[in-house]
Amino acid sequence: MIRVDSFSATRYPTVSDQIHVENIKLMKSHATQCQFLGLNPDLIAAMMRNWALLLLGLLLSFQVFARESLPQDVVPVNQLPQEAQNTLSLIKQGGPFPYAKDGVVFGNYEGMLPRQRRGYYHEFTVKTPRARNRGARRIIAGGNPQTSGEYYYTDNHYQTFRRIQE
DSSP, rough: OOOBBSOOBBOOOOOOHHHHHHHHHHHHHHHHHHHHHHHOHHHHHHHHHHHHHHHHHHHHHHHHHHHHHSOOOOOGGGGGGGHHHHHHHHHHHHHOOOOTTTTOOOTTTTTOOOOOOSSSEEEEEOOTTTTTSOOOOOEEEEETTTTTOOOOESTTTTSSSEEEEE
């Protein structure tokens, strides 16, 4: 980039000119060091690029494996507590539900269930005998709660989930 003063045709060095000069000095210095050590600068650049790609691939694969390790435990309907079976029946009938919060959106903020758009999951309370409050047991339904067939059971207030197998 050339800046021309309105009074003269003198070129003033810009910041980008200074950066360009520094980059050239750095590249010459690096190339000289590599040649001094008997290394090919192009080979080193290729190796660095390959290492960066390998590292990126490893980091991304951990996220893929983490997502695949979501609720793998399955519980058949007949092995659920009777209260959970009753709640599941109510969900499929569309209610009526005993708790005001039944059917609210479950945010899945901890990422314990497969990732879906906000509003996909809904939670329903499973009655806990002798509990004075809603207790820790829930069924989470994915999609349309009445028809999706995607149900998860937790008996420890969202710490772990098991997919309900019908």
